[in-house]
Amino acid sequence: MLDFVRIYVLLLIAHLVGIFGLASFSNGQAEQSETSSVVDTKSTPTFKRIRTHLDSIRAIDTHDHLEFDKVPGLYTLWRESYFGTFIPQLAPKTEHVPVATWWPKVQRSFANGRTMSFYRYQLPAFKDLYGVDFNKLTLEQAEELDRAIIAKYRDPNWIRHVVTERANIQMLVIDYDYTPFDYVCPYEFGCAVVRLNPLFRGFHREEYDNDAESPYSYAERMGLPLKSFDDYCNVLDHILERAASRGAVGLKSTMAYHRTLRYDQVTRDHAAEAFGKQRNELTPAQIKAFEDFIFWRLCELSAKHDLPFQVHTGVAMERSNPLHLENVIAANPQTTFILFHGGFPWIGETGMIAMRFQKNVWIDSNWLPTVSYTVAKRAYHEWLDVVPSNRIMWGTDTLHAEGLYGAAVFTRQCLAEVLAERIDRGEVSEEDAKRIGRQILRENALEAFPRLRRRIDN
Numbered sequence: 411m412l413d414f415v416r417i418y419v420l421l422l423i424a425h426l427v428g429i430f431g432l433a434s435f436s437n438g439q440a441e442q443s444e445t446s447s448v449v450d451t452k453s454t455p456t457f458k459r460i461r462t463h464l465d466s467i468r469a470i471d472t473h474d475h476l477e478f479d480k481v482p483g484l485y486t487l488w489r490e491s492y493f494g495t496f497i498p499q500l501a502p503k504t505e506h507v508p509v510a511t512w513w514p515k516v517q518r519s520f521a522n523g524r525t526m527s528f529y530r531y532q533l534p535a536f537k538d539l540y541g542v543d544f545n546k547l548t549l550e551q552a553e554e555l556d557r558a559i560i561a562k563y564r565d566p567n568w569i570r571h572v573v574t575e576r577a578n579i580q581m582l583v584i585d586y587d588y589t590p591f592d593y594v595c596p597y598e599f600g601c602a603v604v605r606l607n608p609l610f611r612g613f614h615r616e617e618y619d620n621d622a623e624s625p626y627s628y629a630e631r632m633g634l635p636l637k638s639f640d641d642y643c644n645v646l647d648h649i650l651e652r653a654a655s656r657g658a659v660g661l662k663s664t665m666a667y668h669r670t671l672r673y674d675q676v677t678r679d680h681a682a683e684a685f686g687k688q689r690n691e692l693t694p695a696q697i698k699a700f701e702d703f704i705f706w707r708l709c710e711l712s713a714k715h716d717l718p719f720q721v722h723t724g725v726a727m728e729r730s731n732p733l734h735l736e737n738v739i740a741a742n743p744q745t746t747f748i749l750f751h752g753g754f755p756w757i758g759e760t761g762m763i764a765m766r767f768q769k770n771v772w773i774d775s776n777w778l779p780t781v782s783y784t785v786a787k788r789a790y791h792e793w794l795d796v797v798p799s800n801r802i803m804w805g806t807d808t809l810h811a812e813g814l815y816g817a818a819v820f821t822r823q824c825l826a827e828v829l830a831e832r833i834d835r836g837e838v839s840e841e842d843a844k845r846i847g848r849q850i851l852r853e854n855a856l857e858a859f860p861r862l863r864r865r866i867d868n
């Protein structure tokens with residue numbers, strides 16, 4: 411009986427929808443486009459409430475590369491964004507070229523990039539920090555914006571203002587690309603990770619042009635012997651121990667840009683074959699064996715020194731698929747692995763790994779909304795299906811304050827859409843959604859990084 415009533419009601423609703431659908435069609439073109447418009451989650455009252463809540467959270471940003479000493483103008487701001495990296499035809503401009511000469515040449519790139527997340531994530535910075543709609547900028551406004559950006563960077567307080575007050579970020583985990591063993595952060599809102607990449611090629615001292623990233627120079631400075639493979643392994647331990655004592659909160663590897671994420675378990679003797687030899691004396695298999703051993707060694711040291719291991723996954727070719735890490739994660743249950751960028755485009759695979767290794771794997775969505783807002787939204791939905799809400803983090807992964815601001819706004823918006831949709835579908839209460847938002851934007855980072863938590867607590 412109840413079923414019958416339900417079917418009758420559904421038929422009645424279908425009939426009414428049909429009538430109104432036809433009525434609006436007969437009312438003409440304007441009316442039709444209004445009724446056929448896509449429902450935008452961002453226009454719902456639920457989204458607005460959740461967004462307000464997420465904006466109020468003092469966030470912990472688990473990954474950025476801010477190089478604050480650079481003074482950007484408008485061109486630099488785009489060049490040092492991912493738009494500049496992935497649009498190789500972006501017209502260049504030197505300091506001496508006036509904006510008026512550059513601006514017409516770059517219009518085609520901007521027009522072609524209009525829908526790209528790499529373009530769109532910077533728009534909130536122009537709108538909120540400089541009060542302009544970049545999509546509609548005239549040449550005169552572009553010249554004015556260029557001057558405004560340069561002026562902002564003369565203010566020593568600008569970066570702190572944008573990060574802590576505008577983006578509402580309490581602490582950034584910063585990856586200094588160029589000074590991998592120097593952990594002194596000039597900003598009270600920043601802490602460092604140890605950049606591991608240079609350590610994977612320590613089989614010979616000639617591998618290093620730059621003293622700052624040479625473990626051989628480090629060993630000399632510290633008075634440590636470095637003549638054997640055993641010595642080398644001890645130097646790695648020393649680097650991490652010293653880093654931890656000087657305030658580093660984690661480790662970071664981006665080796666997936668250069669090689670496969672499949673790190674086989676090799677014997678110490680096998681790895682040691684490469685030590686003391688130049689690259690041209692080694693086979694690719696010997697180099698891989700050395701790198702593989704070092705990765706496993708670093709996993710042990712990560713656990714030993716309480717420094718979670720941030721691993722770049724995805725956003726390179728098939729070799730960067732996070733599934734390649736399965737063996738090493740399974741064999742190192744004491745190591746906290748943080749899978750970067752949600753493994754884009756392998757977001758499902760990343761969710762699968764975090765689902766299987768719930769004790770020691772975390773997903774870090776940093777950069778993902780900036781790479782693809784659409785995929786990020788799908789990813790948050792998928793991950794919230796398969797992993798507990800305390801396993802997902804976020805970060806901006808940008809080079810300057812404006813990019814950081816844009817990425818933070820983009821992420822909060824994306825997450826607010828996901829949570830609002832789940833509330834409106836009746837899948838989660840508003841109270842729970844707010845708590846989950848706070849976990850992703852703040853609490854989970856404090857749980858994953860014990861040294862960061864201690865720093866915030868003190």
Ligand SMILES: [Zn+2]
Pocket residue numbers: 473474475585807
């Ligand atoms: Zn990065």
